[in-house]
Amino acid sequence: MSALRLARAFTGRDKVVKFAGGYHGHADGLLVKAGSGLATLSLPSSPGVPSSYAGNTLLASYNDAEAVTELFQNYPEQIAAVIVEPVAANMGVVPPQPGFLNSLRSLTSDFGALLIFDEVITGFRVAYGGAQSLYGITPDLTCLGKIIGGGLPVGAYGGKREIMEMMAPTGPVYQAGTLSGNPLAMTAGIETLKVLSQPGVYEKLGNTTSRLEKGITEAASASNLKLTISRFASLLTIFFTDNQVFDYDSVSGADTALFGQFFQQLLSEGIYWPPSQFEAAFISLAHSTEDIDLTIKVIAQAFN
Numbered sequence: 001m002s003a004l005r006l007a008r009a010f011t012g013r014d015k016v017v018k019f020a021g022g023y024h025g026h027a028d029g030l031l032v033k034a035g036s037g038l039a040t041l042s043l044p045s046s047p048g049v050p051s052s053y054a055g056n057t058l059l060a061s062y063n064d065a066e067a068v069t070e071l072f073q074n075y076p077e078q079i080a081a082v083i084v085e086p087v088a089a090n091m092g093v094v095p096p097q098p099g100f101l102n103s104l105r106s107l108t109s110d111f112g113a114l115l116i117f118d119e120v121i122t123g124f125r126v127a128y129g130g131a132q133s134l135y136g137i138t139p140d141l142t143c144l145g146k147i148i149g150g151g152l153p154v155g156a157y158g159g160k161r162e163i164m165e166m167m168a169p170t171g172p173v174y175q176a177g178t179l180s181g182n183p184l185a186m187t188a189g190i191e192t193l194k195v196l197s198q199p200g201v202y203e204k205l206g207n208t209t210s211r212l213e214k215g216i217t218e219a220a221s222a223s224n225l226k227l228t229i230s231r232f233a234s235l236l237t238i239f240f241t242d243n244q245v246f247d248y249d250s251v252s253g254a255d256t257a258l259f260g261q262f263f264q265q266l267l268s269e270g271i272y273w274p275p276s277q278f279e280a281a282f283i284s285l286a287h288s289t290e291d292i293d294l295t296i297k298v299i300a301q302a303f304n
Contacts (some may be wrong), residue, residue: 001139002175003157007081007114009173010163015075017082019062021091021248021278022118027142031075042077061247062088063096065103072111081141082107086131089121089280090235091251094232101137105218109132112239114163119143124196124234134233149192150188174243201285205234208292209283212236223303228254234283251278264303270293 004016047267058069058075062084072079082104088094108115119138120133124147133138141159158164179185197199213231216238218245220227226242239245240255240262259277266273271294274281 003116003143003302004081004083005156006166006173007116007141008165011080011097011113011294013078013080013113014056015058015078016056017058017060017071018078019066019084019088019248021062021088021094021096022083022085022088023247025148046051049197061249062091062094063100063246065100065107067150068104068107071141072095072107076111081112081116083116083118085118085121086135087122087126087232088236089233091248091278092239092245093235093252093280094247095230095232096135098248101135105137105139110171114140114159116141119236121160122232124148124193125282126235127202128196131189142225147192150187150192152188153183153187154185154189195285200266202233203284205283208289209234209236211289212283212292212295215292216299217298219296219303222300225303229235234284235280239277239282260281262302269298269301271298 007016008014051238058079060071068082071127084101084104086096086101088096088228103113107113117130117132117137117230119130119132119142123142123144130142130144132142139159140163141157143155143157145155148156150161165171167175195230211233215235216229228239228241228243228245230245238259239251240258241253243250243253245254247249254277256277263273263275
């Protein structure tokens with residue numbers, strides 16, 4: 001919400017492009033085909049949001065650069081920003097296809113709009129520099145959260161100096177928060193980042209996730225069960241479909257009833273998997289080899 005307010009103030013424009021299945025907080029203007037909880041509960045996107053406000057949100061399909069190009073051509077001087085998860089994780093894990101993020105960077109630059117990377121999930125989780133460091137793309141603004149507080153409530157956004165200097169108290173764009181700079185959350189965040197900056201941390205996360213992915217793949221094959229495992233770094237989603245997943249429509253074709261049975265079976269055996277087909281499983285440094293092997297064993301039983 002604050003990052004979009006800043007983008008609108010900086011560009012002097014009102015419209016924002018988001019992608020179907022992307023969740024960027026519960027601000028009214030972003031609850032348009034939002035993923036995760038809304039997708040799980042089949043809620044409309046969304047009652048209580050004035051159509052006049054939602055009208056400033058333009059929708060495109062994730063991984064569809066042509067659709068974004070068309071929006072810029074139709075609204076050449078009205079789009080303030082494109083906001084995107086560089087790796088979609090609120091409709092389940094859906095990595096960007098080759099060239100997609102580069103296209104967004106080029107389009108926003110060419111049309112004078114800002115590119116906002118929502119790295120609330122991927123920031124510091126997939127790499128110390130986030131997904132943007134892995135893809136070599138520098139957005140104008142970055143949103144962060146979750147992991148940077150070591151599990152405590154915290155959010156942050158940042159970007160280029162000339163943009164950030166518009167924020168109060170140096171600039172005219174209002175911002176405030178009762179818990180801003182909360183000492184407990186800040187201390188937890190600092191200690192978390194110290195751990196993540198140690199050599200070999202992300203390699204360990206990658207190896208642990210690879211072990212889990214391999215075990216799930218072998219268990220599915222042994223059970224003649226058709227599914228798709230979508231993974232990026234330490235993020236992973238099991239889709240109960242054998243179709244390729246690349247956008248919100250493709251993931252919506254997964255068998256959510258079967259996923260529900262799968263989740264309940266794992267829960268009954270003490271394994272807490274993400275409760276929605278449209279959420280990611282996060283592997284952490286706390287997961288041991290024994291934890292992963294037990295999870296694979298229970299998943300194999302559930303598949304059978």
